[in-house]
Amino acid sequence: xxxxxxxNHHVILSEAASLELGCNYxxxxxxxxxWYVQYPGQHLQLLLKYFSGDPLVKGIKGFEAxxxxxxxxxxxxxxxxxxxxxxxxxxxxxxNFGNEKLTFGTGTRLTIIP
Amino acid sequence: GAxxxxxxxxxxxxxxxxxxxxxxxxxxxxxxxxxxxxxxQGLEFLIYFQGNSAxxxxxxxxDRFSAERTGGSVSTLTIQRTQQExxxxxxxxxxxxRTLAGGPSDTQYFGPGTRLTVL
Numbered sequence: 001x002x003x004x005x006x007x008n009h010h011v012i013l014s015e016a017a018s019l020e021l022g023c024n025y026x027x028x029x030x031x032x033x034x035w036y037v038q039y040p041g042q043h044l045q046l047l048l049k050y051f052s053g054d055p056l057v058k059g060i061k062g063f064e065a066x067x068x069x070x071x072x073x074x075x076x077x078x079x080x081x082x083x084x085x086x087x088x089x090x091x092x093x094x095x096n097f098g099n100e101k102l103t104f105g106t107g108t109r110l111t112i113i114p
Numbered sequence: 115g116a117x118x119x120x121x122x123x124x125x126x127x128x129x130x131x132x133x134x135x136x137x138x139x140x141x142x143x144x145x146x147x148x149x150x151x152x153x154x155q156g157l158e159f160l161i162y163f164q165g166n167s168a169x170x171x172x173x174x175x176x177d178r179f180s181a182e183r184t185g186g187s188v189s190t191l192t193i194q195r196t197q198q199e200x201x202x203x204x205x206x207x208x209x210x211x212r213t214l215a216g217g218p219s220d221t222q223y224f225g226p227g228t229r230l231t232v233l
Contacts, residue, residue: 042226043205043225043226045224046223090156090157100162101147101170103159104156104158105156106154106155
């Protein structure tokens with residue numbers, strides 16, 4: 001079965017620092033990849049998604065992610081974080097186009113220090 | 115427009131009791147999903163409904179869990195004889211049907227969840 005690994009469980013950064021959150025998946029075929037964010041007290045929201053084409057995907061709030069097929073990775077990046085980026089970030093993969101259930105990583109808690 | 119709604123937002127129950135959790139998907143979305151978010155773990159898929167097709171129940175952890183979707187809209191997740199390990203946030207999501215077979219997955223929109231506590 002497919003799996004998703006997020007190796008950073010808790011990341012603490014100062015405002016204006018650059019961010020990179022790791023995401024690796026295990027599946028040899030075609031995948032759709034997603035990053036979701038959960039701000040404190042709010043529900044999950046889509047940050048960005050990759051289906052095909054340009055492996056560099058831009059999302060909301062200045063986030064981007066790069067799909068590297070050879071590394072089975074889909075790392076999330078942001079050049080300069082803000083205090084409002086404090087949240088939990090989940091990477092997810094869909095591997096079966098006949099069934100769109102998502103397999104999620106365990107999440108990375110991001111804390112931004114003002 | 116209105117997003118996915120879930121009720122109740124919080125549910126505290128005693129071990130051994132049955133509970134029902136409700137999900138109202140976004141109008142027009144034919145796909146509906148249930149996930150579970152346990153403390154310290156990621157989101158775990160439970161069950162998936164797509165239109166009139168048979169649901170994918172492969173994620174249900176035991177036969178105490180069941181779900182139905184009436185009229186292709188509202189869904190109810192039922193947990194019978196609840197156990198303490200059932201304590202979690204239960205999330206519902208919905209999405210549009212893919213317009214092309216084999217095409218990209220549609221974005222899943224999540225509700226606020228129901229926090230279930232089994233004492």
